[in-house]
Amino acid sequence: MSVTTHAFQNTLAYAQQCDAHDPLHRFRAEFHLPQHAGKPALYFCGNSLGLQPKSARAAVEQELDDWARLGVEGHFQGKNPWLYYHKLLQEPAARLVGAEPDEVVVMNSLTVNLHLMLISFYQPHREANGTRRFRILVEGGAFPSDQYALESQARLHGLDPDEAIVEVHPRTGEHTLRTEDLLATIARYGDELALVMMGGVNYYTGQCYDMAAITEAAHRVGAYAGFDLAHAAGNVVLRLHDWGVDFAVWCSYKYLNSGPGGTSGTFVHARHARNKELPRLAGWWGHNEAERFLMQKGFQPMPGAAGWQLSNAQIFPMAIHKASLEVFEAAGGMEALRAKSERLTGYLEFLLRDYQEHAARHRPAKALPEVQIITPSNPAERGCQLSLLVPEGGRALFQRLTERGVVADWREPDVIRVAPVPLYNTFEEVYTFVQLFYELWPDSVA
Numbered sequence: 001m002s003v004t005t006h007a008f009q010n011t012l013a014y015a016q017q018c019d020a021h022d023p024l025h026r027f028r029a030e031f032h033l034p035q036h037a038g039k040p041a042l043y044f045c046g047n048s049l050g051l052q053p054k055s056a057r058a059a060v061e062q063e064l065d066d067w068a069r070l071g072v073e074g075h076f077q078g079k080n081p082w083l084y085y086h087k088l089l090q091e092p093a094a095r096l097v098g099a100e101p102d103e104v105v106v107m108n109s110l111t112v113n114l115h116l117m118l119i120s121f122y123q124p125h126r127e128a129n130g131t132r133r134f135r136i137l138v139e140g141g142a143f144p145s146d147q148y149a150l151e152s153q154a155r156l157h158g159l160d161p162d163e164a165i166v167e168v169h170p171r172t173g174e175h176t177l178r179t180e181d182l183l184a185t186i187a188r189y190g191d192e193l194a195l196v197m198m199g200g201v202n203y204y205t206g207q208c209y210d211m212a213a214i215t216e217a218a219h220r221v222g223a224y225a226g227f228d229l230a231h232a233a234g235n236v237v238l239r240l241h242d243w244g245v246d247f248a249v250w251c252s253y254k255y256l257n258s259g260p261g262g263t264s265g266t267f268v269h270a271r272h273a274r275n276k277e278l279p280r281l282a283g284w285w286g287h288n289e290a291e292r293f294l295m296q297k298g299f300q301p302m303p304g305a306a307g308w309q310l311s312n313a314q315i316f317p318m319a320i321h322k323a324s325l326e327v328f329e330a331a332g333g334m335e336a337l338r339a340k341s342e343r344l345t346g347y348l349e350f351l352l353r354d355y356q357e358h359a360a361r362h363r364p365a366k367a368l369p370e371v372q373i374i375t376p377s378n379p380a381e382r383g384c385q386l387s388l389l390v391p392e393g394g395r396a397l398f399q400r401l402t403e404r405g406v407v408a409d410w411r412e413p414d415v416i417r418v419a420p421v422p423l424y425n426t427f428e429e430v431y432t433f434v435q436l437f438y439e440l441w442p443d444s445v446a
């Protein structure tokens with residue numbers, strides 16, 4: 001679905017009309033909205049911590065009750081027997097990322113899962129022709145945890161991270177990466193590349209990378225392709241299986257609304273499902289289910305992503321995640337959400353540009369600051385977040401917005417990230433935000 005920006009209007013009545021016609025508007029009522037001065041805050045921080053689904057509490061209470069009532073028997077006799085709890089999440093999580101159920105498992109937390117995947121899919125070695133295949137390609141300015149994970153994995157193999165890790169940066173004067181540059185760099189490093197490991201959507205710029213093209217390019221040079229989908233899962237439509245991605249990991253507490261520090265998802269492509277040659281860190285929950293309780297020596301991994309599990313399921317964060325994924329299902333899945341998301345973020349972009357282009361009409365008395373949207377304007381190259389590069393005075397503006405009940409986030413040195421989320425944000429909130437944004441701009445520096 002393309003965004004018909006030309007039809008947008010910079011009026012409150014228009015924004016309210018969009019909400020009235022929005023088939024997903026009713027899902028807002030399924031969430032607890034943080035309050036500011038007796039009204040719902042303008043919450044645009046779902047990229048950092050998604051809001052609490054109202055169903056989360058009952059989901060946790062169900063498990064607390066079973067624990068109280070049944071003790072250890074809850075593993076078998078609970079409403080959702082704990083022994084199999086992770087299986088309840090496989091299908092909805094797989095639908096969310098475009099995977100087969102066996103390709104997905106929910107476990108641990110994100111950086112832990114990234115390390116588990118790197119143990120399996122980053123294996124520096126010498127090729128038969130003598131080439132050293134040892135490099136990892138990553139986007140420059142990746143999320144710090146990913147940088148540290150890659151760095152420490154390189155060291156684990158006795159390598160110098162500065163040599164092993166190849167960062168691709170935007171061209172001078174640009175803020176986002178060009179796919180052509182990424183593909184050319186992959187081709188240039190060729191058979192020295194062991195792994196291409198990138199974010200799916202960059203946390204800072206909001207750019208969504210062409211994961212299909214990147215995966216294909218990685219495979220063409222004989223490298224694996226893996227993605228950290230922390231900012232992509234629940235935000236954009238993913239087709240991990242069809243794209244042929246080797247592995248992916250994501251957290252559940254950003255767009256997936258599953259609570260602070262919540263559990264994480266892992267994808268391993270079906271082609272690796274029965275590959276026992278892949279090195280891995282093993283634990284009893286990844287062991288052949290039929291023999292798990294024989295408590296015998298000799299690890300036999302379960303086929304599929306389940307074979308990477310270490311520990312028995314963390315029921316409480318998983319209960320919240322289960323409740324949250326049910327909301328995604330009820331909303332019609334990612335396609336439906338994405339259709340709204342493109343419009344909602346398109347409207348935010350339209351309003352910001354409208355102010356810039358018609359400054360005199362909106363604020364005849366004052367000059368307007370030059371705000372640059374560094375997120376790509378092509379909807380296919382972004383999720384719901386827009387990253388606004390603000391000139392001097394931006395920090396003061398951000399402070400004032402916060403005082404007026406806007407929850408967005410400030411990223412040093414000069415970016416405000418705003419993420420309107422289709423499950424619970426409205427067109428009216430986007431309208432009000434942009435009004436405030438220009439109204440509150442400090443006079444002294446504007």
Ligand SMILES: *Cc1c(COP(=O)(O)O)cnc(C)c1O
Binds near residue numbers: 110146230231
């Ligand atoms: C949020 C985020 C993380 C956080 O990792 P945790 O292990 O969940 O603390 C890691 N990587 C990326 C890209 C993120 O956006």
